[in-house]
Amino acid sequence: ELGEHRHYMHKEIFEQPQAVIDTLQGRITDSSVLVSAFGHRAESIFAEIENIQIIACGTSYHAGMVARYWFEDILGLPCSVEVASEFRYRHPVIRNKTLLVTISQSGETADTLAALREAKQQFPGIASLTICNAPESSLTRESNLVFLTHAGPEIGVASTKAFTTQLVALALLMTAIGQVQKRLTEQREKTIVHGLQKLPTLIQNALKHEETIKQIALSFADKTSALFLGRGTMFPIAMEGALKLKEISYIHAEAYPAGELKHGPLALIDEQIPVVAIAPKDELLEKLKSNLQEVKARGGQMIVFEDEGSCVSSDNDNFHVVKATTNVGRITAPITFNIPLQLLSYHVALIKGTDVDQPRNLAKSVTVE
Ligand code: M6R
DSSP, rough: OOOSSSHHHHHHHHHHHHHHHHHTTBBBOOSBBGGGGGTHHHHHHHHOOOOEEEEEEEEHHHHHHHHHHHIIIIIIOOOEEEHHHHHHTTOOOOTEEEEEEEESSSSSOOOOOOOOHHHHHHHOOEEEEEEESSSHHHHHOSSEEEEEOOOOOSSSSOOSSHHHHHHHHHHHHHHHHHHTTTTTTHHHHHHHHHHHHHHHHHHHHHHTHHHHHHHHHHTTOOOOEEEEEEEEEHHHHHHHHHHHHHHOOOOEEEEEEEGGGGTTTTGGOTTTOOEEEEOOOOHHHHHHHHHHHHHHOOOOOOEEEEEEOOOOOOTTTTTEEOOOOOOTTHHHHHHHHHHHHHHHHHHHHHHTTTTTSSSSOOOOOOOOO
């Protein structure tokens, strides 16, 4: 079943172009998103909502964090995101006309399910939607609307292709709501759809950097800690990169929005801490570059993943710049930049000789709290 791959995680990383194709299939036309892909009640529910509340755990939570930037920035629709284990116990206030969105690969995560049940009990009549990879699951049964990610079975405990398809699903959801509420022009919707259609190729191209990333991974083998930096949607992508590294290589990793460096984490930086930064060409790039200068002056190894237009220049051997992609858009950027981070943690884990598909202490589906 593994074919040419040594691990399921590796196989699943390389299945991502197809997983995206399968998740888009039948959900878009050449220029628009099919609202009915979210269920026959989607149109009337989407017309009414005024807020989004996303609830999820782990990697699925990071997908929600990315989507919050999209909902608020592109649609101007308020969106909150919270980990399910906090949401379920803190008696949150949910505003009227909220769409409760759960995100889950398995559809059985105990905290996510309990958070949905709690919200339904506190706010009877609240509209719920799940983005889920398991058609027959508790979350799909208990939500009003269901959008299935067609990632196929994910065996590796570390979530990879499920995350990528969750982001695709969230982009479609954002666009569908924008369409129904007329918050997007037809032209903008078309641009988003065309971007999504390019994703399989963008991912394919990002995967081609495996050899370079393998070399970079060598320098992590003797490290005990790493820092991941990003701004905007790249902050949750940095969080996801850090989670993946901890999960499978057991190296402590933290993610920070680069603008927070001065507020504490800069004190950590020395030559023992590799710093990974994600640097697409966007309106925050110049700010990120100056954050990187501060790190460079104090630290050791820096690894920057950039795109064609970013032009982060490397001036010494400890500073690796990888052109991970061509220019990417607002939606495609976080999805594409996540790919090299997956490969990085995979190759670090290989070098460390950990059990990549079954990391210690973890289960694929967390059905108890
Ligand atoms: O099945 P779910 O998406 O609800 O699972 C949520 C988390 O347990 C999961 O994403 C976990 O963080 C992964 N092992 C991360 O790789």
